[in-house]
Amino acid sequence: MNIRRIATLTAATLAATSLVACSSESESTDTAAESNEPIRVGTTDDNLPEWEVFADLAEEKGIEMEIVPFSDYNTPNDALVQDQIDVNKFQHLAFLAEYNVGAGADLVPISSTEIYPLALFWDGHDSLDGIEGQRVAVPNDPTNQGRAINLLAANGLVTLKEEGLLSPTPADVDQAASKVEVTPVDAAQTTIAYNSGEPAVVNNSFVLRAGLNPDDAILEDDPNSEGAEPYINIWATTPEKADDERINELAELWKDPAVAEAVQESSGGTAVAVDRPREDLEQILQRLEEENS
Structure with missing residues (x-):
């Protein structure tokens, strides 16, 4: 298959190369999007089987790509801004909005992929009966914490x-009027809370890692609702590359049935495919950026 991986990029690597990137802004250089060089795709989950299926499809189409793996969620967007990569696929619109506002960037979505529902699990329970008065563990990162609440x-x-807060925090909860107590913990610790007998809202990334059965969820948000729009996962790039035909053709390949089948397998059947026009994605992003400003 026509796929190459290069060493995982970290924040330290990007920091070391940022001066070079900044000093060459005025120079005329060819990027992968403008030449026959491989398209550099950044992601945090290149180990998932759908990437191999995707790579085979790209090879069939004659599109060369180079996967650039990242070890955390903060650096793929920095890498895009600094021209270390040409496009990335690892985030949803809410995350991109927070990044753009915080970094003063203008990265844009070019194609939608999936939504992964956020779910509540409670060991030994199949309903909310008896949950009143319980402490509920929720991920403490800003995006998933608000979504869980x-x-x-x-x-x-x-x-x-x-009402109507996109990313409420525990401080926004009226505890006296609530049935449960919200307990923020690191996302990876939600499964520990679950195993200790507490109800827990578990990020989809940790559901399968912890051996949980997605069908055992007591609650999950509705991926087809308007409230789920911020959590549409996307391909993102810079405005300068947003109309590049090779990059857009590559992003559209993710919607192939073979990739969709692999995504369902790796997600335990929880992923919900989303096919929204770019204009819709841009409007949602703009709304989220305004709410984050």
Whole structure:
């Protein structure tokens, strides 16, 4: 297959190369998007089987690509801004909006991929019966914490002091009016809370790693609702490369049935395919950026 991987990039690597990137901004250089060089694709999950299926399809289409793996969620967008890669696929719109606002960047979505529902698990329980008065562990990263709290609020378990918040925090919860107590923990620790007997909202990335059965979820958010739009996963690039035919053709290959089947297998059947026009994605991103400003 016509696929190459290069060494994992980290924040330290990008910091060391940022001066070079900045000093060459005014120079006229060819990028992969403008030449026959491989398209450099950044991701944090290149170990998943769907990438091998995807690579085979790209080879059949005669598109050369080079996978650039990252060890954390912060650096793939930095790498895109610094022209270390041409496109990335690892994030949803809410994450991109937070990055753009925080970094003063203008990265854009070019294609949608999937939504992964966020779910509540409680060992030994198949309903909410008896949950009143319990502590519920939720991921403490800004995006998933807000999404988890909104999941609890939508199901009457917590009451928010103000409705309509995209990313509520525990401080936004009216504890006296709520049925459960929200306990923020590191996302990886939610499964530990689950194993200790506490109800826990577990990020999809950790569900399968912890050996949980997605079918055992008591609650999950509705991926088809308007409230789920911020969590549409995307391919993202810079405005300068957004209309490049090779990059867009590559991104569209992710929608091939063979890739979709592999995604379902690796996600335990939880992934929900999303096919939204770029204009919709841009509008959602703009709205989220305004809310984050």
